[in-house]
Amino acid sequence: MTHKTLAALLAATALSTPAxxxxxxxxxxxxxxxxxxxxxxxxxxxxxxxxxxxxxxxxSNDATAKLRAMDExxxxxxxxxxxxxxxxxxxxxxxxxxxxxxxAQLAPGDDGSxxxxxxxxxxxxxxxIPQIVFSTTFGYRTDVEAWGGNTPSDLCAVFDLDTFPGxxxxxxxxxxxxxxxxxxxxxxxxxxxxxxxxDGGIERALAKLDTIKDETVWWxxxxxxxxxxxxxxxxxxxxxxxxxFSVIEEQHQPVAMLWDYQVFDFDxxxxxxxxxxxxxxxxxxxxxxxxxxQRLADQAAYISYGPxxxxxxxxxxxxAELGIEMAPHMPTNPENAKRYLVNNLDWWADNQxxxxxxxxxxxVK
Amino acid sequence: MSAPIEEPGEVLAADGTPLKRSxxxxxxxxxxxxxxxxxxxxxxxxxxxILPVADMLYRSVENQIVSETLPKTVVALESWxxxxxxxxxxxxxxxxxxxxxxxxxxxxxxxxxTRLNYENPGMASLFRKSGRQVKKWxxxxxxxxxxxxxxxxxxxxxPEVWQTIKTYAPKITAGYYLNSVDMxxxxxGVEVRPESERIYLTLFGRTLFMxxxxxxxxxxxxxxxxxxxxxxxxxxxxxxMILVLLPFWTSLLVRTSAWKILLQQQGVINDILVWIGLxxxxxxxxMINNQLGTxxxxxxxxxxxxxxxxxxxxQSIQPTYLRAAKxxxxxxWTAFWRVYFPQSVPGIxxxxxxxxxxxxxxxxxxxxxxxxxxTFISNRIAFHISxxxxxxxxxxxxxxxxxxxxxFYYAYDKIVGIDNVKLG
Numbered sequence: 001m002t003h004k005t006l007a008a009l010l011a012a013t014a015l016s017t018p019a020x021x022x023x024x025x026x027x028x029x030x031x032x033x034x035x036x037x038x039x040x041x042x043x044x045x046x047x048x049x050x051x052x053x054x055x056x057x058x059x060s061n062d063a064t065a066k067l068r069a070m071d072e073x074x075x076x077x078x079x080x081x082x083x084x085x086x087x088x089x090x091x092x093x094x095x096x097x098x099x100x101x102x103x104a105q106l107a108p109g110d111d112g113s114x115x116x117x118x119x120x121x122x123x124x125x126x127x128x129i130p131q132i133v134f135s136t137t138f139g140y141r142t143d144v145e146a147w148g149g150n151t152p153s154d155l156c157a158v159f160d161l162d163t164f165p166g167x168x169x170x171x172x173x174x175x176x177x178x179x180x181x182x183x184x185x186x187x188x189x190x191x192x193x194x195x196x197x198x199d200g201g202i203e204r205a206l207a208k209l210d211t212i213k214d215e216t217v218w219w220x221x222x223x224x225x226x227x228x229x230x231x232x233x234x235x236x237x238x239x240x241x242x243x244x245f246s247v248i249e250e251q252h253q254p255v256a257m258l259w260d261y262q263v264f265d266f267d268x269x270x271x272x273x274x275x276x277x278x279x280x281x282x283x284x285x286x287x288x289x290x291x292x293x294q295r296l297a298d299q300a301a302y303i304s305y306g307p308x309x310x311x312x313x314x315x316x317x318x319x320a321e322l323g324i325e326m327a328p329h330m331p332t333n334p335e336n337a338k339r340y341l342v343n344n345l346d347w348w349a350d351n352q353x354x355x356x357x358x359x360x361x362x363x364v365k
Numbered sequence: 366m367s368a369p370i371e372e373p374g375e376v377l378a379a380d381g382t383p384l385k386r387s388x389x390x391x392x393x394x395x396x397x398x399x400x401x402x403x404x405x406x407x408x409x410x411x412x413x414x415i416l417p418v419a420d421m422l423y424r425s426v427e428n429q430i431v432s433e434t435l436p437k438t439v440v441a442l443e444s445w446x447x448x449x450x451x452x453x454x455x456x457x458x459x460x461x462x463x464x465x466x467x468x469x470x471x472x473x474x475x476x477x478x479t480r481l482n483y484e485n486p487g488m489a490s491l492f493r494k495s496g497r498q499v500k501k502w503x504x505x506x507x508x509x510x511x512x513x514x515x516x517x518x519x520x521x522x523x524p525e526v527w528q529t530i531k532t533y534a535p536k537i538t539a540g541y542y543l544n545s546v547d548m549x550x551x552x553x554g555v556e557v558r559p560e561s562e563r564i565y566l567t568l569f570g571r572t573l574f575m576x577x578x579x580x581x582x583x584x585x586x587x588x589x590x591x592x593x594x595x596x597x598x599x600x601x602x603x604x605x606m607i608l609v610l611l612p613f614w615t616s617l618l619v620r621t622s623a624w625k626i627l628l629q630q631q632g633v634i635n636d637i638l639v640w641i642g643l644x645x646x647x648x649x650x651x652m653i654n655n656q657l658g659t660x661x662x663x664x665x666x667x668x669x670x671x672x673x674x675x676x677x678x679x680q681s682i683q684p685t686y687l688r689a690a691k692x693x694x695x696x697x698w699t700a701f702w703r704v705y706f707p708q709s710v711p712g713i714x715x716x717x718x719x720x721x722x723x724x725x726x727x728x729x730x731x732x733x734x735x736x737x738x739x740t741f742i743s744n745r746i747a748f749h750i751s752x753x754x755x756x757x758x759x760x761x762x763x764x765x766x767x768x769x770x771x772x773f774y775y776a777y778d779k780i781v782g783i784d785n786v787k788l789g
Contacts, residue, residue, distance in 0.1 A: 065751040090754065093475035093493065167630075172737075203561060217654055218737055232631045346490055353753060354486040360745070361564040363737040364571075 022051045024282055027081040030058035031223075032246060036302035037082070039320070041290035048289075052282070063087065067096050067272060076272045079283040085266040086352075088128040089345055097127035097270040098280070105284055109311035110293035118293070122266045122308040124345055129287050130268040130308035131296065135331035135340070136176055137262035139229055139244040140164075140236040143254045147235075155261040155339075156184040158236055159212055169225045169237025170209075172218035174202075174359035175348055176238070176263045179341055181208035183261060189339075193347045202355055206362045218363070229255050241331050245304035249322060249329070259336040265343045266308060306332040418767070425760035428538035431530065434477040435464040439534045447531055447552050452522045458511040462499055469496035483755050484540065484549070485529040491520050528552045541761035565762065568742040573769070575660060575741070576724040582664040583671040583720045584713060591675035591712070595682075613669040621733050624662040628653040628734075654736030662734050667723055671716035678712030714786045718777065722770055742766060 026042070028034040034056060042054045057078065059066055064087050070076045083091065091097040100106070102115045102123060109118035116123065122130035140152050146165050157164050158180070170177055179192055185208040187195050195201045209216075217234055219225055225239035226247040241262065247253045269291070271283045289295065296307035297315035304326060307313065316326050327333055331340075348355075378387040400407075432439045437460035445453040468474035478492025498517045507513070514521040532550050533540065540550045547563040548555055557563075590609065594602050612620060627633050630649045638644040652658055682705060690700040728743035735741070742762060749759035777783070 062751040064754055068754060068756075090479070093479050093489065094754070095472045095476055220732065231629065233629050350482060350487045350490045353483055353755070356753065357562045357564065361560075361562055364564060364567055364740070 022282075023053050023055055024079045024279075024286060025055045025057055025077055026286075027057045027059050027063055027078050029060045029082060032303055033242065033305075034058065036299050037290075039302055040299035041286075041295050044295075045286060045289055052286075054286075064090055064096075067091060068094065071096055071272075071274075076275065078272055079275065079279055080287060081270050081272065082131070082267065083270055085124050085128065085268070085343065086345055086348060088268065088270050089125045089349055091270055092125045092127035093349075096273055098273045098275070099126045100129055100271075105288065107288050107292035109309060110315075111311040113311060118309045118311050120310060121342075122268070124266060127270050128266070128268050129270065129291055130266050131291060132267050132299065132305040133264055133308055133332055134267055134305045135241045135262035135264050136171070136238055137241050137244070137331070138236055138238050138258040138260075139225070139247065139255045140258055141229060141232065141254055142256050144235050151256070152236065152258050153260070155180060155258070157258070159184045159208065161212060161215060164236065166215070166235030167228075167233060168212055168216045169219050169228050169234040169239070170216050171238060172220045172363070174355040175343070175352070176341075177209060178202060178205040178355065178359075179263070180261065181205040184208060189341065192341075193344055196347070196355075197351070202358050206358065209362075226253075226255075229253065241329075242304050245329050249319075249324065257336075259331070259338075261339050261341055262331055262336070263341045263343055264331065267305075268308065300326050300330070304329040304331075306330040421760045422764055424757055425541050425764045426537050426539065427757070428533060428540070429536045430477055430480050431533050432536055434468050434473055435461065435530070437461075438464050438530070442527065442531050442534065445527065445531065447524070447528050450524055452511075452524055453527055455509045455511050457527075458514055458521075459504075459508060461514070462502060462508075462510045463504055465492075465496055465499040466502065466504065469500045479754075481529055481533065483544075483758070484533060485525065487520060488526070488529065491518050491526070494518055495521075541757040542765070544758055545761045545765055565742070565745070568740070568745060569765070569769070572725060572742045572766075575656060575663075575739070576721050578660055579663050579667060579724045580671075580717050580721045582660065583668055584717065586664065587668055587671035587675055587716065588709075588713070591672045591679055594672070594676045595679035596684075609669055609672055612665070617666060617729060618733075620666055621662055621730050624658070624665065625653060625734060628658055628661065653734050654739070656735075656739040658734040658736065659731050659739035659741075662730050663724060663727060666730060667720045670719045670723060674715040674719065675709065675712035678715070679709050682708045711785050714777075714781050718774075718786065721773070725770060726766065 026037075028037055038056070042056075046052060046054060060082050063081050063083050067076070067078065067081065070078070081097075088097065092099070102119065106115040106119075106129065108115050111118075119130050122128075122133065124130075138152075138155070138158060140157075142151070144164075144166060147163070150163055152158070152164055158168060178196060182192055182195055182201075182205045183189065185204065196205065217228060217237075219228070219237070219239070222240045222243050225234070225237040226243045228234040229237055230247060230251070230253045236258070241257070244255065244257055247255050248257070269287045271280065271287065275283065291309075293309055293311045294315065296309050297312040297317075299305070300307055300312075300316045301318065301320040307316065313332070316330065318324060319326055328335065331337065376384040378384045380387070438457060441457040441460040442453060445457060465474055468477065474492050474496035475489070478489040481488035481492070495514065495517050498513075502510075502513070511521075520526050528551075532552065538550070543549055543555060545565050547558045547566050549558055550556075590605075594605055594609070596602075597605065625632075629635070630651065630653075632653075634652065635644065635649045639646050639649065644650060652661070686704050686708070687700050690704045691697070695703065725741075726743050728741060728747050731739055731741045732744050732747070735744070743766070746759045746762050746766075749755045749762070774783075
């Protein structure tokens with residue numbers, strides 16, 4: 001390479017720096033979920049702001065660890081990060097996420113409500129900008145001969161190997177499984193965490209899980225259960241409701257939803273702490289747009305997760321490609337949410353490590 | 366009757382400097398040049414390997430966060446008797462109020478809560494909650510603080526909370542290492558964890574056991590293949606070599622997923638067995654999500670690392686030795702066992718070390734096909750790195766794994782001799 005071309009290249013890099021400043025790195029989960037965000041938020045945003053270009057990074061799965069490593073290295077390259085509620089709490093605790101003044105920095109509801117009132121319960125941490133409500137729930141195969149025509153109607157069918165024999169798929173994590181086990185061991189919903197926290201509470205839940213341990217396949221990625229159900233490897237399994245929607249409505253597999261005692265969770269954005277002022281302002285502008293009433297409702301046209309704003313609910317329409325009404329497929333639909341749990345973030349933030357240790361020790365036994 | 370030796374005066378070089386010094390200078394230049402030549406590699410290894418390992422080892426004992434976040438409290442706690450069964454007195458609480466106020470201002474109190482929560486569940490919310498309140502207090506006028514703290518959360522009256530803070534006050538802790546061997550730092554020194562929480566020793570044992578089984582299966586399966594590769598005519602052996610290398614070049618995830626499809630209960634192998642009537646349809650074999658699945662998949666994935674060193678050693682064994690042995694009357698077996706096999710041992714040695722060390726740190730394949738009984742210690746390390754963010758514990762587990770590998774390497778050197786290992 002001659003010196004001339006080298007110099008030209010250097011000059012070109014220098015010239016292109018202003019353009020780099022307008023790049024925004026948005027971290028998400030990949031797959032259908034990221035596509036829904038792209039179509040509902042990013043594409044319209046880039047149309048309005050031609051100078052901004054959004055770069056996607058599919059790292060949400062280990063965002064907490066990566067963000068911590070970036071922070072230690074003093075070089076945070078992300079601008080907006082999509083994380084689940086518990087991760088947001090953790091990142092906020094670690095001082096890795098920026099605190100948000102909800103009413104000042106996010107859009108008010110289209111129906112005139114303040115942002116705080118509109119988001120309501122989904123504001124689970126000072127750093128969290130809520131986006132969707134999703135739930136972890138069960139799906140079962142509708143063609144199991146051994147069930148003799150019975151179909152599961154409540155959660156405890158999962159623990160009933162006599163009526164519903166076959167393999168189960170459960171998440172390889174104590175969260176949700178311990179709650180479900182206790183519910184089917186006769187504990188009332190309101191007493192769940194008192195029992196779990198008492199001496200021998202976790203052990204009691206594990207003893208209940210023990211009854212189906214030999215018949216359980218443990219998953220760690222949300223895509224596993226749909227695959228296992230489709231292959232007939234398991235007859236009933238837990239996963240995120242959007243995954244089951246896609247198995248049932250898009251791939252037309254003989255699978256049905258069991259909404260009983262679905263566990264609600266929130267997913268949303270955080271902005272890394274201590275970003276340079278310019279990038280922070282750009283990130284805030286993007287999340288303000290991406291979490292306004294209309295945008296959250298738009299996302300539901302691409303994926304069956306409920307918008308985190310109350311004011312978005314009436315605007316949820318039809319699926320963009322399948323043309324089916326989305327409201328009945330939302331976890332928040334009253335028909336689906338007769339009995340439910342909400343992920344108890346405070347309890348899990350304190351007891352995750354303890355429960356995890358006991359759960360893992362039980363698993364390897 | 367020897368001639369008297371002349372007392373040697375100082376030998377001088379052509380330019381008059383003493384030869385010794387002149388030689389030393391020339392050598393020094395040469396050494397420097399050699400050093401410059403290897404400098405890129407040296408720096409590369411230092412930056413990408415030695416420093417990270419050192420950083421990991423440091424993290425596994427580092428524990429400055431408590432004394433940095435609560436400096437006054439730690440000092441005040443020194444005079445508190447941990448066995449008294451009572452919470453400390455007002456002086457400690459006043460120090461805590463002062464420390465927490467600064468910490469809450471800098472938003473680092475929750476970080477400390479997370480750290481202490483690893484040792485005592487409940488500390489995370491205790492610090493989060495208290496930090497929020499303490500910010501509003503006026504240190505000069507609002508005392509005494511003990512009751513106010515207990516009002517915020519009654520856990521502050523629990524001596525166990527204070528024991529945890531006191532136990533983890535030192536800047537260096539053995540806590541992470543103790544956790545990694547199913548023990549913990551209690552108030553009265555080292556304790557064994559209750560049985561329902563013991564996990565790591567089991568996992569270390571299983572990781573070692575399964576790595577041995579995988580290495581042994583690789584030897585058994587790889588040896589005949591390597592022998593064929595080395596002894597068949599070039600045309601056939603090239604084809605065979607491609608069959609060995611093709612999977613080697615295929616993505617790890619693709620190969621693991623392929624095993625999933627083959628081995629699962631509704632998978633190809635079970636379907637065939639059911640079809641030919643060897644296995645009943647309602648009694649299909651469980652070959653995945655357990656140890657068997659991990660061993661099968663990992664043996665397949667690591668096999669090339671065994672075959673290739675074996676092959677290169679076997680290729681250098683002269684066929685004439687075997688012919689000579691046979692012409693001297695040895696049977697086929699004797700000739701193989703007494704003449705051929707001993708010469709191929711260095712290849713087995715090299716392959717075994719490669720496979721064993723790779724196997725012991727594997728985590729993607731066990732995570733995908735291991736279920737609960739086939740996971741390795743590295744899966745727990747990955748968990749603590751990316752999910753629980755307990756990097757200290759992850760570092761301690763990694764440190765132990767590193768020590769185990771070094772011990773095995775040392776033992777191997779003593780028993781087999783590392784000079785006997787040939788990679789080609």
